[in-house]
Amino acid sequence: MNIFRLLVLAGIVWLVYKILQRWRIDISRRDSQTPDRFEPMTRCAGCGLYLPSQSLSSSGRCGACEKNRS
Ligand SMILES: [Zn+2]
Known part of the structure; x- marks a missing residue:
């Protein structure tokens, strides 16, 4: 059961990491689309x-x- 728990925990960590990565990409995209530059x-x-x-x-x-x- 311990290995199963570890796998679930690893899955959660991976999911959080992926969400954070996408969130960071969204922010950098928003920054590059500031209307003042164009x-x-x-x-x-x-x-x-x-x-x-x-x-x-x-x-x-x-x-x-x-x-x-x-
Ligand atoms: Zn003038």
């Missing part, structure tokens, strides 16, 4: 500099060009 770049209408589209104003100009305009 932010689209847009050209500034004033100076032609490529910047993340979120940092451009609604008129498509960067901060410096927006200042010079007004």
Whole structure:
């Protein structure tokens, strides 16, 4: 009976190890899919500099060009 118990215990340990391994892979996948890394770049209408589209104003100009305009 002792050997049977040992086998069951080994099976449980193996299962926990496999679950942890899968869990770790899921986390690393989630980290590599962060949207910030693939932010689209847009050209500034004033100076032609490529910047993340979120940092451009609604008129498509960067901060410096927006200042010079007004
Ligand atoms: Zn600009």
